Amino acid sequence: xxxxxxxxxxxxxxxxxxxxxxxxxxxxxxxxxxxxxxxxxxxxxxxxxxxxxxxxxxxxxxxxxxxxxxxxxxxxxxxxxxxxxxxxxxxxxxxxxxxxxxxxxxxxxxxxxxxxxxxxxxxxxxxxxxxxxxxxxxxxxxxxxxxxxxxxxxxxxxxxxxxxxxxxxxxxxxxxxxxxxxxxxxxxxxxxxxxxxxxxxxxxxxxxxxxxxxxxxxxxxxxxxxxxxxxxxxxxxxxxxxxxxxxxxxxxxxxxxxxxxxxxxxxxxxxxxxxxxxxxxxxxxxxxxxxxxxxxxxxxxxxxxxxxxxxxxxxxxxxxxxxxxxxxxxxxxxxxxxxxxxxxxxxxxxxxxxxxxxxxxxxxxxxxxxxxxxxxxxxxxxxxxxxxxxxxxxxxxxxxxxxxxxxxxxxxxxxxxxxxxxxxxxxxxxxxxxxxxxxxxxxxxxxxxxxxxxxxxxxxxxxxxxxxxxxxxxxxxxxxxxxxxxxxxxxxxxxxx
Numbered sequence: 001x002x003x004x005x006x007x008x009x010x011x012x013x014x015x016x017x018x019x020x021x022x023x024x025x026x027x028x029x030x031x032x033x034x035x036x037x038x039x040x041x042x043x044x045x046x047x048x049x050x051x052x053x054x055x056x057x058x059x060x061x062x063x064x065x066x067x068x069x070x071x072x073x074x075x076x077x078x079x080x081x082x083x084x085x086x087x088x089x090x091x092x093x094x095x096x097x098x099x100x101x102x103x104x105x106x107x108x109x110x111x112x113x114x115x116x117x118x119x120x121x122x123x124x125x126x127x128x129x130x131x132x133x134x135x136x137x138x139x140x141x142x143x144x145x146x147x148x149x150x151x152x153x154x155x156x157x158x159x160x161x162x163x164x165x166x167x168x169x170x171x172x173x174x175x176x177x178x179x180x181x182x183x184x185x186x187x188x189x190x191x192x193x194x195x196x197x198x199x200x201x202x203x204x205x206x207x208x209x210x211x212x213x214x215x216x217x218x219x220x221x222x223x224x225x226x227x228x229x230x231x232x233x234x235x236x237x238x239x240x241x242x243x244x245x246x247x248x249x250x251x252x253x254x255x256x257x258x259x260x261x262x263x264x265x266x267x268x269x270x271x272x273x274x275x276x277x278x279x280x281x282x283x284x285x286x287x288x289x290x291x292x293x294x295x296x297x298x299x300x301x302x303x304x305x306x307x308x309x310x311x312x313x314x315x316x317x318x319x320x321x322x323x324x325x326x327x328x329x330x331x332x333x334x335x336x337x338x339x340x341x342x343x344x345x346x347x348x349x350x351x352x353x354x355x356x357x358x359x360x361x362x363x364x365x366x367x368x369x370x371x372x373x374x375x376x377x378x379x380x381x382x383x384x385x386x387x388x389x390x391x392x393x394x395x396x397x398x399x400x401x402x403x404x405x406x407x408x409x410x411x412x413x414x415x416x417x418x419x420x421x422x423x424x425x426x427x428x429x430x431x432x433x434x435x436x437x438x439x440x441x442x443x444x445x446x447x448x449x450x451x452x453x454x455x456x457x458x459x460x461x462x463x464x465x466x467x468x469x470x471x472x473x474x475x476x477x478x479x480x481x482x483x484x485x486x487x488x489x490x491x492x493x494x495x496x497x
Contacts, residue, residue: 001128003218003307004460006476007483012127019124020490022131026156028060029493030121032481036067036114037229040079055106058153058178062106066114068233070104075240081233084354084388086366089345092424095250095378097369098241100234103357103391108174110359110390111230112140112216113147115260118225119214120151122476125483131157134212137205138162139198142171143390144216144258149178160184160211162201166191169397191294195304199454218307218454220473221480222260228477231267234385238272241383250382251275253318253369255297255361256287259309261387266313266470268385275315275376279368282319282430287442295322297364305446307456310470312439316375318368319430325363326402327418330410332356332363333392333399340415360395362388367422374428440465 010016023030035042042050046064053061055070068081082101091097102111120136123129129136135158138148145161152159161175165187175185186205188197195217205211216222238249249272254262256278265276280287281295284303292303297320305311331337332355341347341355358366365386372384403410432438443465450456463469 001213003215003220003456006220006473007122007126007128008476008479010127010483014127015130016125016127018130018132019127020487022156023487024491024493026060027493028155029063029488029491030125030484031064031066032484033118033225033228033477034481035064036225037232039064039067039069053106058107058150060154063117063154065106066117067229068100068111070106071101075237076243078236078240080237080240083237084351084357086354087347087351090347090351090355090423091366091370091373092426093370093373093378094380095373095382095384096241096247096380097366097373097384097386098237099354099358099362099366100230100237100385100387101357101391102387102389103359103393107150108143108146109393110143110147111261111387112143112389113150114225114229115144115216115222115258116147116151116214118221119216119219120148120155121484122221122480123212123214124155125480125487129212131155133210134158135160135210137202137211137213139202139213139215139217141195141198141257142167146171146174146178148214149175149184153178158184160186160205162186162188162198162205164188164190164194164198168395170394196449196453216258216260218450220308221476222258223263223308223310224473224477224480226260226263227267227474230261230264230387234264234268235271238383238385247381247383249274249385250376250378251277251316251369251372251384253277253279253365253372253384253386255279255365255389256306256309257361257389259306261389262314263308263310266310269313274385275372276313277316277318277368277372278314279318279320279365281364282321285319285430286445287317288319288430288432290445297322297325297360304449305442307446307450307464309446310464310467311443311446312465313467313470314439314442315434316372317432317434317442318371320364320367320371322360324367324422325360326398328363328367328422329358329360329392329395329399330402330406331415331418332358334410334415336411337415337418340412340419344412344416345419357391358388359390359392360398362390367426370423370426371428371431374426375431375433
């Protein structure tokens with residue numbers, strides 16, 4: 001399957017007809033990309049059904065909750081995605097750092113369920129993926145495969161999770177409750193940085209024609225979903241914060257990961273001229289220094305450059321240490337840490353609650369935002385938007401392990417050291433502002449994965465270097481919606497709702 005051939009028409013009428021019957025039998029209606037970008041446009045009956053769904057169950061109504069406006073908040077009379085804003089007393093910088101919260105997405109409590117739906121839906125509605133025959137294989141470092149398994153359960157098809165065996169126990173605990181057979185969890189060697197091992201396992205599985213590989217790192221619908229859905233959600237939030245018209249959206253910060261989420265930066269850059277900042281671990285500084293290594297900032301798989309990363313539109317790279325994210329997870333999540341922040345730093349209860357909800361990659365994104373603010377000397381009229389892609393509930397085992405490495409005790413002195421070292425005493429080291437030559441260097445790093453290892457043609461690889469390619473991708477969004485509309489009409493349930 002060539003990732004550059006985006007679905008644009010029905011390719012197999014027989015599979016399409018079987019899919020229509022399959023969805024009709026299960027009462028499934030599919031949301032358009034545009035509806036997930038603006039949930040207020042969802043038909044009231046479908047919106048009411050989504051609100052009544054069990055958010056922790058494989059309920060088909062949850063498809064219409066795969067967006068950022070679950071647990072919506074109100075700013076200046078405008079409905080906005082759930083977010084936390086971190087005060088200068090926490091960050092040590094005057095810039096306003098605002099964090100979108102992904103933990104309110106249904107079923108997996110992480111935003112990767114959006115990427116999973118976005119990657120499968122175009123294949124489903126064009127007759128490329130047969131839910132009655134294919135196994136959907138979801139290569140991941142943890143959350144995308146959970147999202148894929150959840151979408152597979154909803155659609156009544158077979159989902160297979162592929163992820164490194166060293167990821168958090170909570171991810172595996174969730175998967176064990178959701179897969180149909182234990183063999184549907186494929187553990188590959190290593191941890192967050194071992195993406196090639198995931199690809200190798202998928203290459204073996206792809207030899208079976210019944211396996212359909214949905215590789216988030218090379219699926220352009222993943223990029224397009226975040227460009228249009230996450231980008232517009234962040235834009236709605238900024239517009240509400242900027243009711244006075246005095247603020248500037250200075251930057252959007254996201255971990256590199258599959259490079260789906262960072263695609264939202266392209267949308268924000270087009271509309272607000274925001275800089276795009278890629279966060280990566282100092283322990284595996286691939287983009288910064290052509291480096292390698294292992295780290296524990298779970299949720300940002302690296303040691304390669306994803307095919308769907310628009311590298312030549314990226315403005316800064318900020319390196320963050322997993323020592324900092326591990327330490328701050330203990331500070332934000334422990335009773336001693338919360339007591340220190342409340343009693344010694346005067347942090348309000350709502351902010352404490354928000355900090356305690358952050359997962360490891362969310363903390364990493366916050367630290368990268370702080371480094372960006374320091375590097376660019378941003379002021380109180382500058383806004384940085386970033387994301388917490390999941391929540392702290394996925395990491396108790398990681399916190400317990402980090403606490404054990406510290407000798408099993410954690411008090412306010414430890415809390416003060418973490419706060420001083422990683423927040424107020426932080427720096428702007430390992431931050432690179434990219435010029436033309438830097439962008440070309442980082443872009444070229446992708447050659448070794450995609451051309452030499454994965455068989456992408458040099459011509460296809462090269463055309464991603466130019467912004468005209470990325471702007472051209474957006475023409476697929478209305479086509480996807482038209483195909484979803486046709487599927488829903490053929491199924492015949494949406495009108496009845």
